[in-house]
Amino acid sequence: MANYLSPKKKLWTGRSSENDLYLHEKVRCLPFTKVPSVKDQFAILGYCCDEGVRLNHGRTGAKNGPEAIRKALGKMPNHLKAGQYVTDVGDIVCHTDGLENAQHTLGESVAELLEKHTFPIVLGGGHDIAYGHYNGIKKYLLSKNKRPSIGIINLDAHFDLRNDVNGPTSGTPFFQIANENEPFNYLCLGIRKDANDKQLFQLAEELGVTYVLRNTFRIQFVKEINTWIRAFMAKVDYIYLTIDLDGFSSAYAPGVSAPSPLGFSPDVVLESLETITSSGKLISMDIAEMNPKYDVDGLTAKLAASLVHHIIHSEFP
Template sequence: MTLVCYQPPATDGWQGRVDGQEPGLLRWHQVIQPVNLERRPLPALASGQKGIAFLGFASDEGVRRNKGRTGAVEGPVALRKACSNFPVHFSGHVLADAGTIACEGHQLEMAQDALAATVNHILEAGYMPVLFGGGHEITYGHEKGIRQFFGEQAQTGIINFDAHFDLREPDEHGASSGTGFWQIAQDRQAAKMPFHYLALGIQQHSNTPKLFETAEQFGADHLPASLFQQKYHDQLIGAIQAFIQRTDHIYLTTCLDVFAAPHAPGVSATAYNGLVPDALFLDCFRTVLRSGKLAGTDIAELNPSLDQDQRTAKLAASLVFEIVMNYFTR
């Protein structure tokens, strides 16, 4: 298979502590299977076996165009490192590293097309794509790959944990990390497909009135960050479940700038009053993971150059752990 912008898994991408080779002592770096997609396909899955394929998206060109602080291009490397020492609490399933799609120079659109083709390839192999960003420009290529796989008749919903709508129209510089969902809406409108979009954690002070108007015009749903309080638990869960019920599949994307700055300092745009990754957030996150409809998911905006004590990388890794455990043990 010939892939554009493709980098095979690094030989030293997964390293960590070794307590032994017994099943009860294994860690992710000991069981993950690096796969160079240009040389061989993902391992065939046996009946009843599940597979997850990690795929990096090394890009912050969209962040640069969006006038943000660059550095998220190094996110996939940092996230792999943060995940390496996780203990293996599953058996009989396949955890694979499918490499990285890298934005070369300023060729963001080329990289997004390559990402879409690779996501489609992962889904065709029967694997769940779990993508490591990279800026939130990851969303356009990821969703496009899911759309290519399921076709125009599928009711695929998008759930985005984010402080921002990312519904800006592209300017003279082209697409950016803030335009992904506007682009998806345009593509779906052209294909006469519905645009099912739920944004969770929206901050009023981080979005212009124009963006709220655009969300309304597109029929997008959103729940503000201020609603993420324990007293609104049932309302939050109910809204997420109601959205999921209207769809056949869910694409879940998490922009790390949705979290409060003490928990996620390593992002382009920090939020002093963002979400707290507590039991309430996890209930909402797990509601999506346990829906049985997840088609693909990604973590965006991890910027190691701005991180402190690897707090953001560790938070991102904990979300990946939740994704893997809920998928393999569901």
């Protein structure tokens, strides 16, 4: 693949121990061709692309997000079981004017990882990551003669339902998915009225999108939120989880493409993740819009790494 880079072991550093106390000691760096087919393993794939952000008039720099998240994650403690590992399989890169090629390669890569029984964790990169990622899940399920019943759960301030008449951007992925898939099962958590115009709200209603506004996506409403999440998941067979870091308040995530002080907080997100992972339906996930160019003290990279850390240490039924 012309836009694929092999993993770099030098990114995974931290304290050394004799008992695998830190995650960098549990990471294997392997190209796709050498990834073993073993259940209960996690595969990290980078999506080094911010072309979609540029086309969506956002501030660029997210193409370096995967590296920053890896560096933060490697230093964290390891609580995995003795036989569990995290496999870094490298990066998909976006060459000049190559957004659609990068999305296509991402989809092919996700399908291949799922075929090897690994759980893909894709690190972005702009939120155009979602279109390629979804199509990779869909391709894998179709290869198994399964009619894809995929529910998308997006933790985000934005619907990302902009029309792609002028081509794909980081703001169009779910519009593209909706146009190509029936039914379209989409749950958005953390939507803000100051981040989506009235036409986007109208389109969301027309497409049957389920969403929770930021004012409600708070820890004091966690019981109601989890009830809505469970009701959504009951309608589908598989869940694709995508977390846009710009949905968080800039107090927690300053290093994103579109920051805002009015975003949500990590506590309600962690509670939501518990509900999602315990469903037994989560098939793959990604984290989008990590922009180290604007990060402060590595806060955003650490937040993204902590979310990944939480996922890999969750109990999957």
